[in-house]
């Protein structure tokens with residue numbers, strides 16, 4: 143079956159003008175999102191994840207400038223399938239025709255995206271009324287349905303609640319319901335789970351996945367936690383210093399990682415046998431993007447760096463049709479560099495754990511509570 147491409151980003155570069163110079167936040171990013179699939183963008187703080195998706199939404203701050211690239215989006219307009227470069231739209235056109243309606247975003251902190259002065263029902267209905275002029279009665283019924291879809295019990299009585307009357311987990315569900323209200327075909331989740339505790343995180347992820355199965359929506363997940371990605375993504379893109387430095391299917395990135403930065407992220411991920419206090423985050427800090435990049439920006443933190451890394455930034459080396467990584471370790475004449483032993487053991491553990499999932503509900507098992515809610 144051929145996959146249907148929904149979003150295709152090519153050579154996207156974005157810089158910000160600041161009082162101390164130009165910040166090259168995104169450098170030559172390529173991404174493809176397919177219908178019904180989930181694409182993850184993973185990387186430490188400041189790697190350019192949010193700036194990339196803000197460019198998709200047309201909400202870059204005014205000091206931001208697109209230096210190069212295209213963001214082609216394929217969608218239905220007046221019953222016809224069209225492909226347009228979103229970067230050709232003005233901010234106003236994006237707000238009117240694309241944002242919320244076709245591409246919706248769920249932000250990190252539910253409190254900042256909810257209006258404390260408006261009740262939940264009106265907040266969910268607002269998008270339907272603005273984008274589709276849905277009659278009030280119909281919008282109301284759909285809002286109740288959406289509340290049920292996101293697992294809010296007693297949906298009808300919740301419609302008149304205000305955000306402060308709800309728990310953190312419920313607020314996050316409301317934000318998702320608002321995002322889904324206008325039937326978008328792309329949902330962007332910018333670390334939707336960080337403000338929540340681990341059990342709620344798992345539930346929200348289950349929820350988005352189940353909605354995805356029902357609606358065929360495509361999802362972009364932004365996170366610094368590779369663990370989150372394992373359960374939900376089809377494709378994983380690892381970002382560092384404004385560039386995608388490894389991309390592949392979830393199995394390729396988890397079981398055959400080739401970039402030492404991805405190795406570091408995998409080792410920093412808690413698993414059943416690694417106690418959280420024993421986890422090591424990658425030593426050092428990401429580079430200051432105000433400085434011009436010379437060589438591989440990861441080199442100063444990379445114990446496997448080669449001499450060439452100090453001079454030349456590596457290109458993307460092809461590993462398979464779907465798997466690429468930007469590290470000189472993949473060059474033909476590079477010295478052999480096997481996976482660190484600790485990581486190898488961890489990958490073996492992950493594979494064994496994964497086998498236990500075979501035969502269960504696709505990739506993830508639903509909690510009883512969620513099953514009851516759906």
Ligand SMILES: Nc1ncnc2c1ncn2[C@@H]1O[C@H](COP(=O)(O)OP(=O)(O)OP(=O)(O)O)[C@@H](O)[C@H]1O
Pocket residue numbers: 158159160165167185186187188189190191192193194203205206366431
């Ligand atoms: N308006 C702005 N002005 C100047 N620099 C900016 C602006 N917005 C973002 N940046 C810079 O762009 C780079 C990428 O930021 P971005 O927010 O995309 O990172 P991120 O990977 O999403 O991090 P986080 O996980 O913390 O959200 C950072 O160096 C950041 O300081």
